[in-house]
Amino acid sequence: IKRVTTHSLQAMKSKGEKIAMLTSYDYSMAAIVDNAGIDVILVGDSASNVMAGHETTLPITLDQMIYHASSVVRAASRALVVVDLPFGSYQGNSKEALSSAIRIMKESGAHAVKLEGGIEIAESVSRILTAGIPVMGHLGLTPQSIYKFGTYTVRAKEEAEAQKLKDDALKLQELGCFAVVLEKIPAVLAGEVTQSLQIPTIGIGAGQGCDGQVLVIHDMLGLNKGFRPRFLRQYASLYEVMNDAIKHYVSDVKAQAFPSDKEQY
Ligand code: KIV
Ligand code: NA
Secondary structure (H helix, E strand, C coil), rough: CCCCHHHHHHHHHHHHHCCEEEEEHHHHHHHHHCCCCCCEEEEEHHHHHHHCCCCCCCCCCCCHHHHHHHHHHHHHCEEEEECCCCCEEEEECHHHHHHHHHHHHHHHHCCCCCCEHHHHHHHHHHHHCCCCCCCCEEEECHHHHHHHHHHCCCCCCCCHHHHHHHHHHHHHHHHCCEEEEECCCHHHHHHHHHCCCCCCCEEEEECCCCCCECCCCHHHHCCCCCCCCCCCCCCHHHHHHHHHHHHHHHHHCCCCCCCCCCCCC
């Protein structure tokens, strides 16, 4: 199978073929996602929420991201694997950003990194790119800044923030990013940004105008029972499927219905 590259994503935008991206954090899930034909697997710092149970993405460490990423890389034979630089591993200075990105590439075997922010992190983005590491940008509702925003509501509804987002997107393209994630912003704005860029945009809660879409795998499979924002389409109800299977197992064990004669040596 031919590996998806940053160049194939660019070609997809040129042809008008939409890009499908999902998160994964472990080998078994990534194997299913890769085999199903996903273009990009994101080892998101949403692992902090869905894997570790933290309330925000802030606590996850670089070592923990590398562990998740290396597990995903072993499963992905077709997808491009992109890894989030976690909070605190790139904002301080651009040398620290580069050494964090190098650790991810070297220790996990991933193909690219993703950083949150625009003009403020330009120096870090440039330095990582000069080392030959592809960078994906991330603008809009950037969860590592949740304490600045105060809420998880839609960003860039006001003109000033919308204009900054447009400038940031152009800046990221000019620096050499291969794509940019647009999270939870008005569809019209995301469409305008997409039109203004040569590089692909990947939306989450950013509407139909983006060049691709991304969702957190646990959310789209219905593994997170309570989480149902408007942008999320739930493609399965795995919470119920797993809950039923586990209840069935418990009752079989209690009733001595498992194992049967045929299930023992
Ligand atoms: O960490 C993550 O899952 C993400 C996507 C939602 C874009 O950054
Ligand atoms: Na993320």
